[in-house]
Amino acid sequence: MNLSKIWLSSPHMGGNEIKYINTAFDENWIAPLGPNVNGFEQDLKDFIGNGKEVAALSSGTAAIHLALIQLGVGLGDEVLCQSFTFSASANPITYQGAKPVFIDSEKQTWNMCPKALKEGIEARIKHGKKPKAIIVVHLYGMPALMDEIMELSTQYNIPVIEDAAEALGSSYKNQKCGTFSNFGILSFNGNKIITTSGGGALVCSSEETKKKAVFYATQSRDDAPHYQHSHIGYNYRLSNISAGIGRGQMEVLEEHIELRRKMHFFYKDLFASIEGIQVFEEPSADFYSNHWLSAITVNPELTNGINREDLRLAFEKENIESRPLWKPMHMQPIFKNCPYYGGNVAESLFNEGLCLPSGSNLTDEDRNRISNVIKKIFN
Numbered sequence: 001m002n003l004s005k006i007w008l009s010s011p012h013m014g015g016n017e018i019k020y021i022n023t024a025f026d027e028n029w030i031a032p033l034g035p036n037v038n039g040f041e042q043d044l045k046d047f048i049g050n051g052k053e054v055a056a057l058s059s060g061t062a063a064i065h066l067a068l069i070q071l072g073v074g075l076g077d078e079v080l081c082q083s084f085t086f087s088a089s090a091n092p093i094t095y096q097g098a099k100p101v102f103i104d105s106e107k108q109t110w111n112m113c114p115k116a117l118k119e120g121i122e123a124r125i126k127h128g129k130k131p132k133a134i135i136v137v138h139l140y141g142m143p144a145l146m147d148e149i150m151e152l153s154t155q156y157n158i159p160v161i162e163d164a165a166e167a168l169g170s171s172y173k174n175q176k177c178g179t180f181s182n183f184g185i186l187s188f189n190g191n192k193i194i195t196t197s198g199g200g201a202l203v204c205s206s207e208e209t210k211k212k213a214v215f216y217a218t219q220s221r222d223d224a225p226h227y228q229h230s231h232i233g234y235n236y237r238l239s240n241i242s243a244g245i246g247r248g249q250m251e252v253l254e255e256h257i258e259l260r261r262k263m264h265f266f267y268k269d270l271f272a273s274i275e276g277i278q279v280f281e282e283p284s285a286d287f288y289s290n291h292w293l294s295a296i297t298v299n300p301e302l303t304n305g306i307n308r309e310d311l312r313l314a315f316e317k318e319n320i321e322s323r324p325l326w327k328p329m330h331m332q333p334i335f336k337n338c339p340y341y342g343g344n345v346a347e348s349l350f351n352e353g354l355c356l357p358s359g360s361n362l363t364d365e366d367r368n369r370i371s372n373v374i375k376k377i378f379n
Contacts, residue, residue, distance in 0.1 A: 003319040006369060009191040009293060012256060012361040017248030024240050032218070034240030036247055043250040044186070044201055047169075050179040052203050053210035056238035056246070057217055060165040060187030060200035064135070065092035066213045066236065067161045067183035067202060073098050073132045080120055080158070081135040082112040083328040084346035089137055089163050090329050101131060102330040104342020108283040110349060111144035112136045114152060116342030121156050123341060134160045138167035138177045139326075140280065140355070141193075141260075141292035146172050146180045153181070161185065165200070168193055169257040169290040178203045188242075193256050193292050193360070194249035196242040257290045259360035264291040266367055267356060274378055276302030280353075295325060297352040306377060308354050314377045318369060325353035 020036055029035060037056050044054040057063050073079060075097035081090050083102035093100045103120050106113035117134070124131050134153060136144050144162075153160045164170070164178035165187035171177060178184025184203030188196040204210040215221075220233025238246075264281070271277040276299040282289055300307040308324065315322045327350050330340040357370060 003369070006320040006357050006362070006366050007359060008321045008323055008355060008357055009359050010361060011190050011195045011197075012252075012359060014248055014252035014255075016251055017245045020244030020247045021241055024244050029240040032235075032237035032239050034243070036240045036243035037238060040196075040238070040243040040246040040250070041201070043247060047250070047253070048176040048179055048184075048203065050175060052179050052184070052205065053207055054186075055202045055204060055210045055213040055217065056243055057200045057202055057213075057236045058238055059198060059236075060163070060185050060189070061088040061092060062217070062234065062236040063183075063185045063200045063202040064089065064161060064163065065095055065234070066216050067185065068092055068096050068098070068133065069216060070209060070212055071133050071159050071161070071182065077132040078124055078129050079133045079135060080117065080124075080131045081329065082137045082139075082163075083330045083340065083342075084110060084326055084349060085137040085139060085163065085329065086165075086326055087329065087332065087334075088165070089135055090335065093135075098132070100329065100335060100338050102328070102335070102338055102340045104340070105345045105349065106145065107345055109142050109144055109287070110139050110280065110345075111142065112149060113342055113345065114145055114148035117149065117152055120339070120341035121152065121158065124339070125156075130156075131158055134158055135163055136160060136181075137163040137165075138170055140295055141167045141170045141290040142280070142282070143167065143170050143172035143177050143287050143289065150180055159183075162203075164203075165189075166192070166292045167290060169253060171288045173286050174288075183209075188246060188249075193260060193290055194246065194253050196238065196246040196249070199238050199242050199246065201238075256360040260291045260294075260358055261289075263358045263360075263362060264289075264294045267294045267296065270371055270374055271296065274303070274374070276300070276306075291358065293355045294358045295353055295355045297349065298354065299352065303378075308352055311354055311377065314373050315370075318373050320357060320370060320373065322357065323355045325349050325355060
């Protein structure tokens with residue numbers, strides 16, 4: 001019997017996406033601008049609040065790149081970046097000819113450690129290279145320790161970019177992730193909590209910075225009757241078709257968040273009696289995670305030798321996707337010569353951690369199959 005694939009995080013349509021797409025076709029708005037783009041930006045602005053502006057772009061990576069440009073990051077500069085993340089958090093630093101300086105995580109949220117950040121800032125200043133920016137990530141939907149990080153930002157006058165690509169709908173002390181800093185980043189890739197198939201957004205602190213982002217994202221065309229360019233530009237604007245998908249997805253965002261959180265509590269119950277398995281969860285009531293991906297760490301010393309890879313392979317055998325946690329950037333071949341500050345928290349998480357199927361479209365049958373794998377391997 002061929003078992004259907006249970007994906008880690010697959011797209012989940014609400015049904016109304018096609019309405020916005022059809023309107024775009026009917027009105028011939030098949031371009032990187034139009035009513036859906038404007039409407040999607042307004043929907044996002046209303047959702048995240050805090051007086052922020054939103055520019056819809058082709059990807060979260062593009063958003064990070066434009067944030068770095070607006071912060072003046074250029075050739076030879078250094079940018080402090082969370083090591084425990086996807087490479088898209090760090091790659092745009094290199095687009096600008098700058099150098100990443102990687103920072104370890106702390107154990108509570110798995111995100112940037114304020115102590116290691118302070119160490120990194122002071123060490124780079126001693127080296128004569130005050131960093132131009134800090135990129136912190138709200139990993140797997142879990143908010144970072146933003147109070148401490150923003151205090152350091154203020155103390156050393158270094159602007160912050162929040163990579164909230166995985167954290168739409170998450171909040172810290174009742175404030176939405178992506179709104180604490182100079183710039184925030186959102187992603188609508190196919191595996192995110194809502195999707196536009198591909199796409200992202202830059203959360204800006206003012207209408208002026210949004211206009212600059214849109215300017216750069218549309219090839220930096222000057223205000224002239226002919227094509228004139230005084231700045232390097234990029235083709236980073238979101239299409240009106242993709243934005244139409246996003247508008248339909250915004251209608252079900254709250255529902256998707258609740259369904260993702262339901263999967264988190266499913267895993268809490270599933271592993272409650274299994275020693276050596278720790279489910280990743282909020283450290284206190286200050287944190288509200290969308291639980292974009294549910295994750296666990298496995299301690300083989302307490303599981304009779306069963307490790308992360310044993311679990312992954314057991315799931316794979318049953319056609320269920322799971323995935324190791326992110327391999328830290330300071331361990332990646334492409335970044336092996338970059339400075340790194342902190343201990344071995346990120347490395348330990350990579351060695352011990354596993355992401356589990358977390359989609360908002362998972363069924364009771366899917367959950368039963370997942371449960372059966374766990375019962376089989378631990379019995």
